[in-house]
Amino acid sequence: MTGSQAPTSTVVRCHVNGRDVEMLVPVRLTVAELLRDRLGLTGTKVSCEMQVCGVCTVLVDGNPVSSCATLACDLDGTEVLTVEGLARGRDLHPVQEAFMSANALQCGFCTPGFIMMAVGLLDTHPDADQADIREWMDGNLCRCTGYEPIETAVTVAASGLAAATAEAGR
Ligand code: FES
Ligand code: FES
Structure with a gap:
């Protein structure tokens, strides 16, 4: 059998809470998994994993998205803001x-x-x-x-x- 196989991983480059992120990620990795499991940003919670409850909301280029239902590879070139990125030092948002x-x-x-x-x-x-x-x-x-x-x-x-x-x- 011939033919090229679809890639199983890809490099994503973005900013998360102002920090440069460049990482090889599985193409099916969700934003929630990237944030929580790869970057240790566990402030973002996950519940329904069906884009129903809003618990996992983060901002991507200022727009709210359900991180459980968005692929990490789609973050390429974006600015991501999570709850950990809101405070300025000891000053809460x-x-x-x-x-x-x-x-x-x-x-x-x-x-x-x-x-x-x-x-x-x-x-x-x-x-x-x-x-x-x-x-x-x-x-x-x-x-x-x-x-x-x-x-x-x-x-x-x-x-x-x-x-x-x-x-x-x-
Ligand atoms: S976990 Fe419920 S919308 Fe993402
Ligand atoms: S789910 Fe407990 S405060 Fe909202």
């Missing part, structure tokens, strides 16, 4: 601060996914209102059902970011 102040977590398993989704929203729509927040976060599930404080946290973060933007524009 405003969305992280808002989740803490609103007690927007119980077991915390869904929290990284919600936070990354919220960051993706507020980076592009800093004026998001409650309806926008509800619609945007619709794909994220919390098994502890703590939706009200989560919504409060994102609303508080949106207000804080809007105020900071207004202050900076004076």
Whole structure:
């Protein structure tokens, strides 16, 4: 039998939380597996592995993606942001601060996914209102059902970011 075989691995080059990554990866490796198993970034959680729960959300070039359902080889040339990349030294990101102040977590398993989704929203729509927040976060599930404080946290973060933007524009 003749013919070329499909490659089983490929090199991916990208930035993860500002760090250069260049790695030979199996073509079927998911982004979640790359982050958690190859890079040790276990802040990104995995649950349904069917692109249903949003727990595994990370930002790729600013867009939220389900890392359980995205192939690592598709990250080539991209900027990836995970929950570990949000804080600046000891200073948490405003969305992280808002989740803490609103007690927007119980077991915390869904929290990284919600936070990354919220960051993706507020980076592009800093004026998001409650309806926008509800619609945007619709794909994220919390098994502890703590939706009200989560919504409060994102609303508080949106207000804080809007105020900071207004202050900076004076
Ligand atoms: S684990 Fe990826 S969407 Fe549920
Ligand atoms: S806080 Fe437990 S799953 Fe959301």
